Amino acid sequence: MAERLAEFHGANLVLVGRRRDLLDSLAAKVRGHGREARVMALDLSAAADTASLIAEVDGMADIAAVVLCAGITYFGDAMAMSPAEIERVNSLNVSSTATLLLGFARIFGEQRVPGRILVVSSMSALIPLPFQAAYSASKSYIRSLVIALRAEWTRSDISMTIAYPLGMDTEMTRGSGLQKLVEGKKFGSIPVTRCADRAIDDLIRRRPVSLVGLTSRILYVLAMMVPDTWLTQIAGRVYKNAWVKQGAVSLSSNDGSLDDSGVCRHEGPKF
Numbered sequence: 554m555a556e557r558l559a560e561f562h563g564a565n566l567v568l569v570g571r572r573r574d575l576l577d578s579l580a581a582k583v584r585g586h587g588r589e590a591r592v593m594a595l596d597l598s599a600a601a602d603t604a605s606l607i608a609e610v611d612g613m614a615d616i617a618a619v620v621l622c623a624g625i626t627y628f629g630d631a632m633a634m635s636p637a638e639i640e641r642v643n644s645l646n647v648s649s650t651a652t653l654l655l656g657f658a659r660i661f662g663e664q665r666v667p668g669r670i671l672v673v674s675s676m677s678a679l680i681p682l683p684f685q686a687a688y689s690a691s692k693s694y695i696r697s698l699v700i701a702l703r704a705e706w707t708r709s710d711i712s713m714t715i716a717y718p719l720g721m722d723t724e725m726t727r728g729s730g731l732q733k734l735v736e737g738k739k740f741g742s743i744p745v746t747r748c749a750d751r752a753i754d755d756l757i758r759r760r761p762v763s764l765v766g767l768t769s770r771i772l773y774v775l776a777m778m779v780p781d782t783w784l785t786q787i788a789g790r791v792y793k794n795a796w797v798k799q800g801a802v803s804l805s806s807n808d809g810s811l812d813d814s815g816v817c818r819h820e821g822p823k824f
Contacts, residue, residue, distance in 0.1 A: 607656035622673035646691035667710035683789035712759035
């Protein structure tokens with residue numbers, strides 16, 4: 554997503570994530586497109602680092618948009634989750650994301666900037682997924698928060714877009730054992746670049762929802778119309794089969810060069 558913003562939308566970027574080496578590599582690609590890139594190596598699952606990021610951004614006068622896409626998942630038997638694993642999922646997917654969302658919104662409001670916020674969520678925010686129960690619950694929390702904030706901030710110039718992608722081949726998917734569901738375009742798998750392009754366009758146009766492909770749109774409508782237990786049971790059979798084949802319980806995060814949360818800084822009218 555960072556590369557697409559730089560190459561096709563003229564964005565200067567503040568890149569945030571845990572691993573400095575991946576951030577430096579991504580920054581080099583952004584600069585290769587003639588754009589500026591600033592690197593901040595932070596662990597957004599840590600409250601102190603999250604607060605540090607907000608404080609740093611608060612001192613910048615030209616922030617136009619924010620992309621929140623860091624995340625962690627747990628694929629396996631929910632009863633096997635330890636308290637520490639539950640805390641890891643919630644600290645990044647819930648606490649950090651909510652803190653950043655509210656913090657950046659406050660900054661936009663104080664600076665009187667018509668800011669844009671993109672939250673990269675998951676279809677599991679709409680359809681609870683067995684064997685990813687904690688992950689689904691965390692995504693549902695943020696979805697509810699965004700919808701409530703839209704109603705609360707009816708007079709605000711801040712737009713919030715939620716992206717609901719289906720399966721994608723990311724570091725988190727590969728690390729958790731879910732790769733079998735997305736290999737060969739199974740279960741509605743979507744190329745990462747296609748999802749990024751769609752989400753960026755929806756962010757620019759201030760659309761509340763970002764969906765890619767016919768399958769995503771059908772599932773979104775069904776999730777609004779039919780009891781969630783029906784869709785959950787269908788998804789449960791697919792995920793149980795993948796879990797049995799995997800034969801492991803795993804915790805995995807999005808911390809690759811294209812999957813970390815990033816603050817996007819822009820100049821000119823392109824964004």
